Amino acid sequence: MRILLLVPALLLAACQSAGSTPKVGSDAWLEKVDRQLAVSDGQGHGPDYGSQEWCNVVHFRLYGQAATKPVPCDRAWMERVELEMKKR
Template identity: 45%
Template structure:
């Protein structure tokens, strides 16, 4: 990659020299063409350089909870999911195709619907855990927990239905909030009464 203060062939003043610092200041528009600006290598100059070279801030995110689902479920397995979209990136590079995890919900421990358009109680919960480019679509601890499951394993699964705003983008998301494995005895006890199984 081309370094600030050099040309495309990497030629230019020695990195760290006053000449290099002056060229860097002009390139980053900290000083104008005539060299007017903070003194080269001063604290003000360094702060301005760091600000210019800092990575862009992550988009501001706002989440509105539409519904929450605290359940006992059975893992049914992983399957290949194929996006049916019609964009130029579909189906293999859009991020919506990949490995889909499916859980059959056997009991609700708690359910809330603070949003008018929140999901009702569900019979199944499905989540894309990895796209076709091997990019994780869920948090790393959740991904590890799901890939360690075998079909038929009972779990306690808590998921949300959120409405997410990121800058100008608005869309629903259904993240897994927590996932823990249960013994058959814990799952059977939870299905028989209203006492939640112990958190792990």
């Protein structure tokens, strides 16, 4: 009987820990990227999260060079950012 009670508890715990990773593109994800790559200074100075300027700075922080043209700043670009950040 104890095993039957333990299984749902373990499943619930697994779901909660998996949910702690912010969804790519969400406000929480934008904040995570901003903190990890030091886009802003933590005092509200810097480009607005998700703006074109912000995305260009993220690109610079990831690759060490300015983009030759504005980065797309779309969902596909954010997915690439997420993959690149996982390598660090």
